[in-house]
Amino acid sequence: MIHHRIRQSFIWALTLALLLSATHSIRIFPQDSTNTEYTEAPIYNNGNQCQNPSLIIHIAMTLDSKYLRGSIASVHSILKHASCPQSIHFHFITATSAAFDLNNVVESVFPNLSFEIHPFANEEKIKQLISHSIRPALEEPLNYARIYLSEILDSSVARVVYIDSDTIVVDDIRNLWSTALTGSRVIGAPEYCNANFTTYFNNGFWADPVLSSVFAGKRPCYFNTGVMVIDLERWRKGDYTKRIEGWMEIQKQRRIYELGSLPPFMLVFGGDIEGIDHRWNQHGLGGDNLVNSCRSLHPGRVSLLHWSGKGKPWVRLDRGSPCPVDLLWAPYDLRRTNM
């Protein structure tokens, strides 16, 4: 009986090995429920246009099975448009349990990529701090990893660009990375001063003079935390992680906003961020937090497309009902399609 079972699993392993070698593609499961297979990305080398290849650009991104296809497309797009792709170092933050599998996927899809996997050790701590929001996806612990980059990344890393998984970069990432953060500013991101800032916090917050005084004398604007340039040295010095956690504690006790990781960022940095050109975050391409809908690009130049909101391009493409902007995502998709 036992022998039989062992023989069966051996045959199964052999079949799997043959299948893998025959298709020369990467298959992962059971982490990824869709059993997605990926093809190997082309190798992107530093070209003649690469100035100062010794300047290393650090990029942080989260990796999970649900958005993996998006992350892989995003990494692919960054490499493809970079003047110095070999000078980019990726920091992937994963759930502890998925670290091993995701490391293998990244290694096989990007054979010469300079990267580190950082298992997210604060998962349990952050779970205690998260209060429920209007969209369950916003409550994923990994969604809060951006708050801990100063601890997760080695202390020798002075600056990092954080990028969400549902993005495509169509410009040289060095241009974003080298944004000057004037004065003592800690983060840079595109700001949207036409959005009604009041609506991101509830009446209870605005009615409380102590809480709302956080914005006294400032002119805070909405910004999206999906694309940020972060000075990690200033962050560490000012202990900004603690400050954000402090607001999350307050939210836990008396609920002052409805969204996930964005409001505590706005409470700490609102009115004090370096405004970056809007072309670096054409966000909202997935609709809003409640409705998956087609949106068109904002006028002007585009360096980064961001499918924030409920709709994701890979889902809409698979469903056979893509939005026009999803066709801009498709060329970066490395999911293997069987011919």
Ligand SMILES: *[C@@H]1O[C@H](CO)[C@@H](O)[C@H](O)[C@H]1NC(C)=O
């Ligand atoms: C792989 O990366 C290393 C270090 O970045 C580089 O020296 C080497 O040329 C790359 N190999 C290929 C085939 O691109």
Ligand SMILES: *[C@@H]1O[C@H](CO)[C@@H](O)[C@H](O)[C@H]1NC(C)=O
């Ligand atoms: C912004 O939103 C608040 C609360 O919804 C509202 O009272 C206020 O009139 C709005 N301001 C503008 C300029 O639209």
